[in-house]
Amino acid sequence: MSQKLLPIARALISVSDKTGLIDFASALAARNVEIVSTGGTHRALVAAGIAARDVSELTGFPEMMDGRVKTLHPKVHGGLLAIRENPEHEAAMLAHGIAPIDLLVVNLYPFEATVAKGADFDECVENIDIGGPAMIRAASKNFDSVSVVVDVADYARLLAELDAQGGKTRLAFRRALAQKAFARTAVYDSGISNWLAAQIGEAAPDYRGFGGHKLETLRYGENPHQAAAFYANEQPSFGLATAKQIQGKQLSYNNVGDTDAALELVSEFEPARTAAVAIIKHANPCGVAQAANLTEAYRLALRSDPVSAFGGIIALNRTLDAETAREIIKIFTEVIIAPDASEEARAIIATKLNLRLLLTGGLPDPRRQELTFRSVNGGFLVQGRDNALVDDMELKVVTKRAPSAAELEDLKFAFRVAKHVKSNAIVYAKGGATVGIGAGQMSRVDSSRIAAQKALEAAQTAGLSESLAKGSVVASDAFFPFADGLLAAADAGATAVIQPGGSLRDSEVIEAADAxxxxxxxxxxxHFRH
Structure with a gap:
C-alpha cells in the first residue's frame, strides 16, 4: 500500500465532549493548522485565546433552528468529500469557493448518556446528532484525502502521527481512523433505533443493530485459537462492564462470561434483606447461599459443591469484609466480584497476586428491561432479558399439602437459583443454601439424579451420615413432563417442589406428589436457560 502522505493544513472541530480540546487545538495551532469550529466549540477556543474561524464564516450562513442546521452545507461537505488531485473536483471547488478540509474532529451529541440518565422523550430526541454523523461519514468515505477523529483518546495518536510524518498522515493511518469512525456512527445509530423501537413498543423491528465500545482486547476467546475482545454498551446499570479491577491477572474470555453469570445471579438477592454469595463454574452455579452475613453465606455456598468450587468465580451482594476474604483465599479462586471491599479485605486479597478482585459500585437491577442476543450461523437471535422474579409471581399450591413457611422460603430461594442454571435445571436447597445442583442435561430425570448425587457427595465431604438433600426442597426450571423426575427428587429426600407447571401430564405429576x-x-x- 502506498504511504500517500498528506499534510493537514485545515481542521474542522465540532465536539460535544470538550475533554482535552484546548490542549489539542493548541497543539494543532502550533503546527500551523487553520482551525474552523462551531457553536460551543468555537466559543471555548476563542475564550482560551486560540485563533479559530466560526463555521458560519466558511458557509456564509448563520447557525439556525436552535443549532440543528450549521454544518449541512456544500462548503463543509464539499471540503470533506472532494478528492484531491481530481481535476473535476478541484474545478468545482475553485468555481464555488470551497476550501479543502484535511482533518475533521467530531464527537457526537451525548444521546446514549441522555438515555442512560432517564431523560424524557423530547430531551432524548434533541440529543440525536445529525450534522455530526453526516460529516463523519463524508470524511471517512474520503479517507484517501481526509483524517477523521471521533474519539478524544485519539488526539494524542494524531499528534504523534503528525510529528512522526512531518505534519502529514499516512494512508494506512487515515484508513484506520475511518474504520473507527464508521463503527462509531453505526453504534450511535443502533442505540437510537433500539431506543425508538422500545418507545413505540416494537419488539421485533425489521432491522436491528447492536454495538459497543471496546474495553479491552482479550488474550483469546474460549480457546487459544480464537480471537476475542470485551465490549461495553451504554446500558444504565451496574455490571461487569462498569466494574473496576483492583488487582489480579487480566480477565480471560471465559472469566468474563462466568463472572457476569455470577453477578447476575447474586443481584437477585437484595443486600438490605440478606447477604448472598454465588460460586460459579463454567457459567453454572455450583453453590449459592443467603445468610445473615457474607461469611456464613460463603461457607454454606462452598459446602454445596466444594470440589467444583475450586478455581471458580465468587460473587457477593454486599461489601466484601475481612473475615469473608480470609475464608475465600483458603482455596484457589479465579475472580471475586462485589459492590465494594473494605481496605482490610483488599489487603487480604492482595496476598494472592493472581486473584482478580472486581468492584462494581452496585448491583445490576434484576428487573431491568434490556435486549439480549446470541449469534447463529448466518444471523443472530434477539430477545428480552429474563427479568421475571419469583417474588413477583403468584404461587399456586396444587397438592393436598401446602408447604410450611420454612419450605416456602427455600422454594423461592431454589427457584431464584434455578433461573441461572443451564437447562435442564434441578436445584435442591435447604436452609437458604443450595445442597445439590443438576445442570444442562438432556433429560430432567438425569439432572435430578445428578443433583441428588451432588448432595450426597457434599454430605460425605462434610462428614455427615446422610445426604444434604434429606429434608430439602427442589426447584425445576420447567415443568416435569412425567412423574419420574419428581419421584427421583422424593427418593433423594426432598419434601417440597416448585415448578412452572403447564405439562399435559400435570395431573399425573400432582397425583405422584400427593402419593x-x-x-x-x-x-x-x-426459566429455560440455554
Missing part, C-alpha cells in the same frame, strides 16, 4: 407426601407449588413462569 409421596410432597408439597408442590406452580409458578406459571418458566
Amino acid at each position: 409421596a407426601g410432597l408439597a408442590m407449588v406452580f409458578t406459571g413462569t418458566r
Whole structure:
C-alpha cells in the first residue's frame, strides 16, 4: 500500500465532549493548522485565546433552528468529500469557493448518556446528532484525502502521527481512523433505533443493530485459537462492564462470561434483606447461599459443591469484609466480584497476586428491561432479558399439602437459583443454601439424579451420615413432563417442589406428589436457560 502522505493544513472541530480540546487545538495551532469550529466549540477556543474561524464564516450562513442546521452545507461537505488531485473536483471547488478540509474532529451529541440518565422523550430526541454523523461519514468515505477523529483518546495518536510524518498522515493511518469512525456512527445509530423501537413498543423491528465500545482486547476467546475482545454498551446499570479491577491477572474470555453469570445471579438477592454469595463454574452455579452475613453465606455456598468450587468465580451482594476474604483465599479462586471491599479485605486479597478482585459500585437491577442476543450461523437471535422474579409471581399450591413457611422460603430461594442454571435445571436447597445442583442435561430425570448425587457427595465431604438433600426442597426450571423426575427428587429426600407447571401430564405429576407426601407449588413462569 502506498504511504500517500498528506499534510493537514485545515481542521474542522465540532465536539460535544470538550475533554482535552484546548490542549489539542493548541497543539494543532502550533503546527500551523487553520482551525474552523462551531457553536460551543468555537466559543471555548476563542475564550482560551486560540485563533479559530466560526463555521458560519466558511458557509456564509448563520447557525439556525436552535443549532440543528450549521454544518449541512456544500462548503463543509464539499471540503470533506472532494478528492484531491481530481481535476473535476478541484474545478468545482475553485468555481464555488470551497476550501479543502484535511482533518475533521467530531464527537457526537451525548444521546446514549441522555438515555442512560432517564431523560424524557423530547430531551432524548434533541440529543440525536445529525450534522455530526453526516460529516463523519463524508470524511471517512474520503479517507484517501481526509483524517477523521471521533474519539478524544485519539488526539494524542494524531499528534504523534503528525510529528512522526512531518505534519502529514499516512494512508494506512487515515484508513484506520475511518474504520473507527464508521463503527462509531453505526453504534450511535443502533442505540437510537433500539431506543425508538422500545418507545413505540416494537419488539421485533425489521432491522436491528447492536454495538459497543471496546474495553479491552482479550488474550483469546474460549480457546487459544480464537480471537476475542470485551465490549461495553451504554446500558444504565451496574455490571461487569462498569466494574473496576483492583488487582489480579487480566480477565480471560471465559472469566468474563462466568463472572457476569455470577453477578447476575447474586443481584437477585437484595443486600438490605440478606447477604448472598454465588460460586460459579463454567457459567453454572455450583453453590449459592443467603445468610445473615457474607461469611456464613460463603461457607454454606462452598459446602454445596466444594470440589467444583475450586478455581471458580465468587460473587457477593454486599461489601466484601475481612473475615469473608480470609475464608475465600483458603482455596484457589479465579475472580471475586462485589459492590465494594473494605481496605482490610483488599489487603487480604492482595496476598494472592493472581486473584482478580472486581468492584462494581452496585448491583445490576434484576428487573431491568434490556435486549439480549446470541449469534447463529448466518444471523443472530434477539430477545428480552429474563427479568421475571419469583417474588413477583403468584404461587399456586396444587397438592393436598401446602408447604410450611420454612419450605416456602427455600422454594423461592431454589427457584431464584434455578433461573441461572443451564437447562435442564434441578436445584435442591435447604436452609437458604443450595445442597445439590443438576445442570444442562438432556433429560430432567438425569439432572435430578445428578443433583441428588451432588448432595450426597457434599454430605460425605462434610462428614455427615446422610445426604444434604434429606429434608430439602427442589426447584425445576420447567415443568416435569412425567412423574419420574419428581419421584427421583422424593427418593433423594426432598419434601417440597416448585415448578412452572403447564405439562399435559400435570395431573399425573400432582397425583405422584400427593402419593409421596410432597408439597408442590406452580409458578406459571418458566426459566429455560440455554
